[in-house]
Amino acid sequence: VRACLVEPRPAGHNVYDFALLPRLGLPLIGGMLMSAGHDVKIYCELLSPVDLGECLSADIVGISSTTSTAPSAYRLADLLGSAGVPVVLGGPHVTFCPDEALSHAPFVVRGEGQATMLELVSCLEAGRNLDDVRGLSFTRDNGEPQHNSARPMTTQTEFAELPAPDLSLLCGHEKMATKPLMTQWGCPFGCEFCAVTAMFSRAVRHKHTDKVLEELSALGAERVFFYDDNFVVNKARTTKLLEAMVQSDITPTWFAQVRADMVLRSPASTEVDHDLLKLMRRSGAQIAMIGFEAITDQGLANVGKRLSVATQKRAVAALHDHGIAVHGMFVAGLDTDDITSAGATADFARRLGIDTFQLMAETPLPGTKLWERANAEGRLLSEDWSLFDGHQVVMRPAHMTPLDLQLGIMEATRRFYSWPRIIRSGVAGALSHLPGLMETAHPAVIQRLPMLAKMACARRWDEVAPYFRENLPSKLRAKITQAFWLPAARMYGRRQLGAWWAAERSRAHVELLKSLSGTPPVPAT
Ligand code: B12
Ligand code: SF4
Secondary structure, rough: OOEEEEOOOOOOOOOOOOOOOOOHHHHHHHHHHHHOOOEEEEEEEEOOOOHHHHHHHOOOEEEEEEEEOHHHHHHHHHHHOOOOOOEEEEOOOOOHHHHHHHHOEEEEEEEEEHHHHHHHHHHHOOOOOOOOOOOEEEEEOOOEEEEOOOOOOHHHHHHHHOOOOOOOHHHHHHHHOOEEEEEEEEOOOOOOOHHHHHHHHOOOOOOOOOHHHHHHHHHHHEEEEOOOOOOOOOOHHEEEHHHHHHHHOOOEEEEEEEHHHHHHHOOOOOOOOOHHHHHHOOOEEEEEEEEEEEHHHHHHHHHHOOOHHHHHHHHHHHHHHHOOEEEEEEOOOOOOOOOOOHHHHHHHHHOOOOEEEEEEEOOOOOOOOHHHHHOOOOOEEOHHHHHHOOOOEEOOOOOHHHHHHHHHHHHHHHHOOOOOHHHHHHHHEEEEEEHHHHHOOHHHHHHHHHHHHHHHHHOHHHHHHHHHHHHHHHHHHHHHHHHHHHHHHHHHHHHEEEEHHHOOOHHHHHHHHHHHHHHOOOOOO
């Protein structure tokens, strides 16, 4: 069978636009289809445009979607379907909206989809009945939808034996400067707004250390993003992995999502686990991405976070003491929030010295407890899934107007990414890396500076990173990155904010919120 797999690009401007990072479902499924003797091409629109010709001539097309990419996924499915190409939809949105998805494609794979997809392809190839394919929803010949029983989640043994996702099948994979690797699926917690447990369950399944090392070494990447929802879910296991990385000298710069309480010896203790933090740093940790969510204990309890503000503060200080930067992820519009909360969140992040900051509107994603509550309370403001990416207010807040919330988020983000803060971090970076930077005064670099300055002045930011990558030796790149990644990231944060305001769809959304709120919009910054 010739299969094309597609991950559509999200609409609008996203705080993560710079990160050319595909989700790993398609490379995993693609690799497994290849091993079963099929021919596979994968398009992640962040990396390369979709070759429609290839899709139209494929025997089957699989499309992966999250909630915010569902409209693009459906558009492509409609187009291919009208040309007679069989389409399968999968991912964390269609899993919870299979009837909606079946109105755009004949097949929907619910939940963890690798085994279901393989079985579906082999049934279609052999012309076998689909009734026994667990995890599959499909449209019967009489036009009725059929939802087969759920497939049991991937067991620990099955997960440990899954092949590494085959990134080489992705068209444009060479553009990925940071490579993804996932060592665990599932999360034992159950935050109200998060789709992970509904999708991957609370049972954490992990890859064994040897396998992770093998995958890391095969990636051969300078920078790795561990996609685990919670990288330090089991300290003994993480410690074993990090020690093995140090011993094998496989220590790329790495980033990962962690909970704030992982800095403590145990969730019940207040003592910082310096051994773990030291090991993280030695093994290459550069940025800990922490879901702080709220800045009050009541807010944290309400979202089901099960940790305190005191722990959050301790986490930032401890990570910084060990030279690990913190990306702070916060939610605005919680039921404990009022009109002052977004600003207070930016101030909290600034006071703590958090390095980079994202403040997302509370977004009810299908499959989550928040989704059920928002529906039950009649608080949904839009049915346009493309707006469900955390950048737009789509759920009516309890103690302010939706417009106040939207503008509050934008103003708080602007305050965090202010020019004085960007400049201060640039000067601090230059001073603290002065000796290393002096070495970079290499004639080859100096010759290229005017071109970089020209690009920066013309705001051709998309060209700066590739130029930097292609024209400077890796040692120099590393030094410059160490010194200036923070001001660059903060400038990027500010730039994305401007891009959001400039976009037609953002303004249309502000108008919608204005009409719902009955207050005039404040001029854009
Ligand atoms: C890495 C990651 C990112 C990266 C890259 C994202 C990208 N390209 O979309 C970054 C950091 C940029 C990111 C950003 C965001 N993310 Co994100 N992210 C993840 C994370 C942690 C891992 C993704 C992954 O590779 N998973 C592992 C692979 C194996 O899973 P998978 O790709 O879903 O595939 C499996 C199944 O879904 C299914 N499947 C999937 N597609 C298909 C297709 C077919 C044909 C078939 C048969 C099966 C199938 O089978 C696969 C194997 O079992 C997930 C959480 C998670 N555990 O998945 C969140 C997650 C995907 N992100 C989420 C969200 C909401 C976001 C953001 C909106 C920001 C935010 N508020 O958190 C932005 C949006 C950015 C964007 N591009 O749209 C949600 C999506 C839920 C939803 N319903 O939409 C998730 C699930 C986390 C959560 N909090 O609930 N994210
Ligand atoms: S937000 Fe993080 S800790 Fe909470 S359920 Fe989701 S993955 Fe787990």
